[in-house]
Amino acid sequence: MSNISIDDYRAIIIPSHDRRSVPETLKIVLETIYIYQKRPALVSVSSSGLFWSRTTAFRELKKIFNVDKMRGFMIDSDIILQEKPEIILEYMKKADNEKVSFIAPYKVLPNFHYAVSLDGSTLIDDLSKIKEWQKVKAGGLGFYYGILPLDYVFHIDPEPGGKGEDFNFFIDNKIMPRVAKNIKILHLKTLTI
Numbered sequence: 001m002s003n004i005s006i007d008d009y010r011a012i013i014i015p016s017h018d019r020r021s022v023p024e025t026l027k028i029v030l031e032t033i034y035i036y037q038k039r040p041a042l043v044s045v046s047s048s049g050l051f052w053s054r055t056t057a058f059r060e061l062k063k064i065f066n067v068d069k070m071r072g073f074m075i076d077s078d079i080i081l082q083e084k085p086e087i088i089l090e091y092m093k094k095a096d097n098e099k100v101s102f103i104a105p106y107k108v109l110p111n112f113h114y115a116v117s118l119d120g121s122t123l124i125d126d127l128s129k130i131k132e133w134q135k136v137k138a139g140g141l142g143f144y145y146g147i148l149p150l151d152y153v154f155h156i157d158p159e160p161g162g163k164g165e166d167f168n169f170f171i172d173n174k175i176m177p178r179v180a181k182n183i184k185i186l187h188l189k190t191l192t193i
Contacts (some may be wrong), residue, residue, distance in 0.1 A: 004039075010092075011041045011061055011072025011148055015053030022188065025081040029073060032085040036092060041065070041072065050076075051154035051165035054141070062150040069149050071096065076142040079106065080186040091180045092145060094133075101146020101175050103139040104183035115140025116179055120171055121163065132181045138163075138170040139177055143185055149173050 010033045014021045021044065033040045043060050045053040054074065061070065075081075081088075095102050105114040105127055113123035116130065120137035124130065152173060154165040163171070170177060 006065055006067050006070050008039055009041045009065070009070060009072075010036070010038045011043065011070055013054065013057040013061075013072065013074045013148070014042075014044045014077055015050050015057060015074070016044065016046055016077035021075070021077045022080050025075060025079055028081050028083065028085055028088065029075065032088040032092065035085055035089055041070075051156055054154045054165065054169075055152075058148065058150045058152060061148065068151055069147055071146060072148050074141045074144040074148070076140075078188040079142050080188055081143070082184040082186060087183065091183065095146055095178065100135075100178055101144065102133075102178040102180045103136075103141070103145075104143040104180045104185050106140065106142050106185050106187045108140065108187065115142060115166070117167065120167060127181060130179055130181070133178045135176045136179055137176060138167040139179070141166040141169060142187065143183065144177070146177065147173075147175060 012029055030040055041061065043057045045057045091102055103116065105116050107113065108115050113125045114127060116124050116136055116139045118124065118136055130136065152169065155168055156165050157163045157168065
């Protein structure tokens with residue numbers, strides 16, 4: 001057991017207010033981690049707010065592994081992953097080799113724009129405006145893979161129109177994620193978008 005390092009693990013954080021997740025998404029991510037010959041560290045947190053759920057998950061991982069950072073996924077409980085594990089694995093390996101993080105684009109309400117931002121404040125309305133694996137300033141954490149700085153405390157900007165916890169995460173930690181345009185996901189809301 002002593003020869004196991006933190007790199008042998010990949011975290012899976014699913015923040016939720018009711019401990020729900022999409023089973024197909026979890027199955028694909030777990031299969032991907034096993035194919036990669038890593039060990040999953042699943043943390044499902046129930047809390048009354050995404051930023052508090054994410055912070056609690058980070059604290060749990062820090063307590064379990066006694067490290068300041070590790071690599072892994074943050075996946076919102078309403079994300080439907082529609083991709084083969086082999087495709088996710090390619091992206092994971094590429095990100096690990098390049099020591100970068102990535103997000104997969106998904107649509108958000110109310111305007112159906114993508115949760116990807118070139119400037120750190122506005123969302124893009126058309127995926128053709130960005131290239132595959134392009135570095136961006138911020139994006140949504142609905143489907144994120146990469147560095148997890150476990151001492152980070154998620155927060156939202158309280159003023160109207162302020163940044164959410166996802167954009168603040170990228171900006172505060174100086175993480176400019178790559179965009180994995182070819183990962184197909186849907187966002188389960190009142191209607192699936």
